[in-house]
Amino acid sequence: MTGPDVLASLRPRLPSPLQEVEDVRFARHGVRLLLKRDDLIHPELIGNKWRKLAPNLDAAAGRPIVTFGGAYSNHLRATAAAGRLLGLRTTGVVRGQELADRPLNPSLARCAADGMRLHFVDRSTYRAKAEPRTLAAILRAAHAEDAHVVPEGGSNVEAVRGCVSLGGELSGLADVVAVACGTGGTLAGLAAGLAPDQRALGIPVLKGGFLTAEIQTLQERAFGRRRGVWSLDDRFHFGGYARTTPELDAFAADFEQRHGLPVERLYVAKLLYGLVILAEEGRLAPGSTLAAVITGRP
Ligand SMILES: Cc1ncc(COP(=O)(O)O)c(C=O)c1O
Secondary structure, three states, X not given: OOHHHHHHHOOOOOOOOEEEEOOHHHXXXXXXXXXXXXXXXXXXXXXXXXXXXXXXXHHHOOOOEEEEEOOOOXXXXXXHHHHHHHOOXXXXXXXXXXXXXXXXXXXXXXXXXXXXXXXXXXXXXXXXXXXXXXXXXXXXXXXXXXXXXXXXXXXXXXXXXXXXXXXXXXXOOOOEEEEEEOOOHHHHHHHHHOOOOOEEEEEEOOOOOOHHHHHHHHHHHHHOOOOOOEEEOOOOOOOOOOOOOHHHHHHHHHHHHHHOOOOOOOOXXXXXXXXXXXXXXXOOOOOOEEEEEOOOOO
């Protein structure tokens, strides 16, 4: 089987389901809320992981895959699972040399059980991993010089192009499509796939305000120019990555109860919280349809 056939054999649920939910916090402002259930695409390659990894597995054309992440990286876990499912060799370059001498945490243990080789590097090397000489040294040390390299978070040109289909699946079905952003790769592709009269809204979960420039760069590299209508609202990071508050936890638990949707806490909870506030502020036009992309599962 060739690359695309192997991926098809995993039977992804594509297009992912689109569900309308009744939520008074939107309905009283005349806004229809849809949930784009990318969390249901595949039991192990969930949400944007499928959309970003699938084109990379294709590009790897059977070569091993090397990628990068911290000790609790969802992206490392998804890559390891893809390796097991597709019979590909994977190597995970993990931030933190000191972890090499400790028992693996459950997340890294899962990666190892899926056959991923773990290669630990010190933090300053890790920070410099995008620099060609450092990258070459890492690959040499990991015995992976022939590998297809996927960056941390998975957002390379292939991944951004892979997320165009998310926009395409929503074309004509919503006025605004909202997604939580880490590296911004998902938003970069999504925005490019929407119709000209639709707009994409990103809710960054990291603090910093640097993401607009990065998404623009990702689009220029993937498409040669900025594409689609998109913007970010930087107010809902709750202090930064993996930071939360009792209010956000209560919000997520309440959303689960109201709609029976398992709410992933690092990204999806912040997205949904931000959207409720935007509706309250009257920033979503009455009569409009809003689609929230559910990019993960708890
Ligand atoms: C559940 C979930 N949602 C959203 C994102 C953000 O994706 P991106 O890094 O493409 O902005 C991630 C990041 O990997 C994620 O795990």
